[in-house]
Amino acid sequence: MLNAKNLNAKFNLKMIEYRYMNEATNSIIRTRFAPSPTGFLHIGSLRTALYAFLLAKHESGDFLLRIEDTDKKREVEGAEDALKEILTKFGLIWDEFYKQSERLEKYLKAAQKLVEEGHAFYCQCKPKNAKVEGFSNVLRDPCRDKSLKSGAVKLRVPENQTLSYFDFVHKKEISWKSDTVYDATLLKSDGYPTYHLAVAVDDLDMKITHILRGHDWLPSTPIHLLVFEYLGGKAPKIGHLTDILSSETGKKLSKRRDSVFVEQFVNDGYLEEALLNFVLLLGWAPKDNKELFTLDEMVKVFDINGFQEANPRFFMDKLNWMNGQYIRNLPMEDLNSKFQMTNAKFKALDNKKQLEITKLLQERMVKLTDLNTLAKFFWEKPDVDISLFGENYKKHLEVANEVVNNIDEWKLEVLNEKLMERIKSEGFKVGDFFMSLRIAITGMKFTPPINDSIIILGKEETIERLTSVITRSKTTK
């Protein structure tokens, strides 16, 4: 069972070492990750959560998890628990937890205050006029001067103002003319807030010092700036993260074309530590060229100035390389238990054999799921396709069978030596001989080192597999 509380306690202890206050505001850094519970976690959201976590933890601040669940139509059952579980797995442990659906009263009060103070108005237009939540086709809403007493609440956007903020990711001032900003809906007629109202109320209420979010939210920012101001608060610092581009198409990662969900990567055999390290470098860079970081190391080195302005590309080769590095750095027992968790047939082998296979694979695998492709032949007799063999294979296999039969001391060095002796005396080409042997034993052309594999497989099983192919070869041409 995952236990966020224990982990939290353990983790925060480490944080104490480098706790200091944010000098500029003399307040502790508080960041939040604010997902909507709409399904799997996007790799870009993992990055947002990581950066928000690091920004806070580098200065021993607070990282909040806030579930933005006011759009009940989009909510997916179980998504909240899944989110908590996956963040915990990645070590991104939150200090405080909030859920917007439990805070509806706050939004209602804020909306009423805005109406009372003339910064918002009631609107009774049919919702179909509103294109997307909070946006409408017309900039200025026809109800804004009607002084209605009920309905949805919309923002009264002022004329001729410049709305601006300094984006700490892009390191530049971004501004809008208020004449281009919609009278956005803040509270729907059913009493539920839109994202615009809820986000601003919460960021003020929760004393968020730094907002970090996806680039998609940039057009909402002028609305939020107004709401922050009208609610009498100071806007937190805001940073919009770059878009992650596919290395193949150069376009923004797409759910249809690319793998984008964290759960999918984990199922495909990528380690949490490797994924986290990989997303760290998608849009942020350390001062030196260091590439591999544990979460603790990330916390230590994370620096707000390290955000990169150019959109990063998602290079699968790089993720594969990184995952391989993490696999090789795992203690062998840990890798072995990960294998056990992902593969029941592997788990059914005796322990000694399991460890031997783990040792053999650790040096050469990219992701955990390679276990099944690279090592399946250990627990499943191969279905050998005779057409894979090259010339002379029958002779190769007969000789191999003879050598194996005559070995008393079942050891790698002995097998190596005896096979090499015969290869030489028979005048075989070394590569061709081992390819025949590899195919007969595993059914594949790419495998872990074949002699090591044969030793693990055992004498009896090896003889059985060789004999089976030799027998078949006699009945085929």
Ligand code: GLU
């Ligand atoms: N609920 C929004 C999301 O799903 C949060 C955006 C923000 O952080 O302001 O990404």
